[in-house]
Amino acid sequence: MEGGTLGHYLYHVSFRLGTTRKQAGSAEAFEKIDRDYVINAAKAAKSADSSHRQRLVYLSSGAANASSPFPYLKSKGLTERGLASLGYSDFIAVQAGVLVGAERSETRIPEAVVGWVTGALSYVGLALDINVATPGRSIVTAGKLGTAGLPKSVGATQAPAHEGASAYTLISNTGAIALSKEN
Numbered sequence: 001m002e003g004g005t006l007g008h009y010l011y012h013v014s015f016r017l018g019t020t021r022k023q024a025g026s027a028e029a030f031e032k033i034d035r036d037y038v039i040n041a042a043k044a045a046k047s048a049d050s051s052h053r054q055r056l057v058y059l060s061s062g063a064a065n066a067s068s069p070f071p072y073l074k075s076k077g078l079t080e081r082g083l084a085s086l087g088y089s090d091f092i093a094v095q096a097g098v099l100v101g102a103e104r105s106e107t108r109i110p111e112a113v114v115g116w117v118t119g120a121l122s123y124v125g126l127a128l129d130i131n132v133a134t135p136g137r138s139i140v141t142a143g144k145l146g147t148a149g150l151p152k153s154v155g156a157t158q159a160p161a162h163e164g165a166s167a168y169t170l171i172s173n174t175g176a177i178a179l180s181k182e183n
Contacts, residue, residue: 027071034075039082046086056088057143059135062097062173066162084165091166092142093159097173098129130173137180142171145182154179 024030038058047054058080066077080093142150147169150156154175161167171179 021071030071031075034072035079035082038079039086042083042086042088046088053089055090055092055143055146056083056086057092057094057139058083059139060093060095062095064093064095080159080168081162081165084159084162084168087166090146090148091168092147092156092171093168094135094138094142094171094176094179095173096130096135096138096176099132099135130177134180135176138171138176141179141182150179151182 019030019033021027021030024033042056042058045054045056060080061073061076063073064076064080065073066081068074068077083093084091145151147156150169150171154171155178156175157170157172159168159170
């Protein structure tokens with residue numbers, strides 16, 4: 001990469017990084033991994049050449065909200081805003097629901113309880129959970145299609161611009177499930 005930056009060679013960048021506060025060891029370490037690492041990696045992947053169009057796709061949370069009183073949801077919302085402020089030509093946030101079907105070495109009681117509740121609600125038509133493999137397929141497809149190419153069945157919406165962050169595309173949990181079935 002002599003004479004260039006990593007971003008000069010990339011057209012589609014996606015992120016699927018996360019941890020728990022317990023695994024991170026503290027709230028500060030959690031934020032560093034969940035937000036700072038993601039935003040810094042996206043900065044490093046961004047081309048300095050404004051004519052080089054790049055698409056960024058990020059796996060977020062269905063309830064992401066920069067104003068949330070819950071640290072996890074607040075971190076996801078702030079990360080979305082931070083990524084939207086980087087100037088990618090197309091930014092898509094896939095707001096997945098509760099991830100189910102993951103094989104973990106440790107038991108996460110709160111996650112198990114939430115998973116049981118969301119699983120029960122799925123029987124009445126509320127898609128609040130998502131198999132752990134599904135967002136990966138959705139992200140790859142969103143990266144290939146971009147906002148302009150997303151099928152209407154995905155139901156993508158636009159997050160408004162906010163304090164230095166550009167407007168960007170949101171794909172809900174239901175949309176991620178639908179998008180994962182696209183070829």
